[in-house]
Amino acid sequence: MAIPSPDLEALRQLGERVRPLTAAGERTLAVPPALAGVFPQGGLQRGSIVATGGVAATSLALALAGPTTASGAWMAVVGLPDLGLLAAAELGVALERTLLVADPGPQAWAATVASLLDAVDVVLVRPASAIAPGIQRRLAARARDRGSVLVQAGGRPSAWAHAPDLSVTATAARWEGLAPGHGRLLARRVTVAVQGRRAAAQARQVEVWLPGPDGRVALAAPVLPVPVVPMIPDPVLREVG
Numbered sequence: 001m002a003i004p005s006p007d008l009e010a011l012r013q014l015g016e017r018v019r020p021l022t023a024a025g026e027r028t029l030a031v032p033p034a035l036a037g038v039f040p041q042g043g044l045q046r047g048s049i050v051a052t053g054g055v056a057a058t059s060l061a062l063a064l065a066g067p068t069t070a071s072g073a074w075m076a077v078v079g080l081p082d083l084g085l086l087a088a089a090e091l092g093v094a095l096e097r098t099l100l101v102a103d104p105g106p107q108a109w110a111a112t113v114a115s116l117l118d119a120v121d122v123v124l125v126r127p128a129s130a131i132a133p134g135i136q137r138r139l140a141a142r143a144r145d146r147g148s149v150l151v152q153a154g155g156r157p158s159a160w161a162h163a164p165d166l167s168v169t170a171t172a173a174r175w176e177g178l179a180p181g182h183g184r185l186l187a188r189r190v191t192v193a194v195q196g197r198r199a200a201a202q203a204r205q206v207e208v209w210l211p212g213p214d215g216r217v218a219l220a221a222p223v224l225p226v227p228v229v230p231m232i233p234d235p236v237l238r239e240v241g
Contacts, residue, residue, distance in 0.1 A: 029121060029149060030067040032092065034208045034219040035192060040199035044068075044122075045165070047144035049136075050151045054170035056190050056210050057154030058083070059091060063210060063217045064151065064168070065122045066092025074120040078113060079103035079128070080153060090215030103128070110135045117148045126155040133161035166196035170210065187213045189220055 028043035036042045044050060044064060052060040058080070065075050070092055076099040077083060089095055099120065104112040106129055116123045117139065131139075143150050152164065170190040177186030190210050195203035207220040 027147075029073075030071065031064050032067060032217040034217045035064070035206065038192065038194040038204040038206050039166075040196075044149045044151075046147040046149060047140075048149055048165040049140055049143065049160070050149060050166045050168060051157060051160070051164040052151065052153055052168045052170070053157050054190075055173040056170040056188065059087065059210055060168060060170050060192065061124055061151050061153035062088045062091045062093055065124065066094075068121050069094035069097045073097065073122070074099065075122040075124065076101055076116040076120045077124045077153075078109075078116065078126075080124065080126055087211075087215075090211060092216060110139065113150070114139060114142050117142045117150060118146055120148065122149050122151060124151050124153045126153050127159040128155075129159070130156075131160050136161050164196070166194065166200055169193050187211060 027046050028041045029046065030036075031039060031043045050064070052058075052064070054060070066088075069075050074097045075093065078101045081103070083100070085095060088098070099116070101112065101116070103109075109127070110131075113123060113125060139150060142148075152159065157167075170192050172191040174189045175185050175187070176189065177184055187209050188211060189207060191205055191207050192210070193203055193205040194200060209218040209220055212218040
């Protein structure tokens, strides 16, 4: 369903139609089985902010949301005009339960996203500008109250005033299927690393096909722990002479 021009009243009414009825004990949203092992709770924790990044950020965000829509819940996508719907469907997204909302602009962005968090389980965004601390706190509070998940699908990792609850990054991509002078792209193998706060402080990574030959996510190697490297502050340079 496409919403070309965000209307907060229309979003509120739509939310009344599609708002999920969630049992109190259901605190996570399912992710593809190939990725479940790197998430602290085995899935997306309701009420959290998740940022995807790296070489396959958009595909990764769609793959994470796919099982939620397949289970009967709704997802909203705000301001991603280059989103490939065929690729989304191949990654498990149920398009009939996906709302496509045009970019509401900087003035209405926060109110639009908040209304959608009120209405659906997963909201995908790609902020075009920095998000102020107060706006981030309000969006996080709305997600916690409603048990929804806000997912940044690529874009600037520094858009948030404070680090998201979870960062999911795809690196080391390698396409399969091409030979010298012939062939076609069949599958992409990537390394997905997950790190965040509290239980996710210890980074974990896994190699997956994103997508595999059938267009879906598949495990390519076992889950591995990643050593935590301490941050070294940048040196302070002073002009002399």
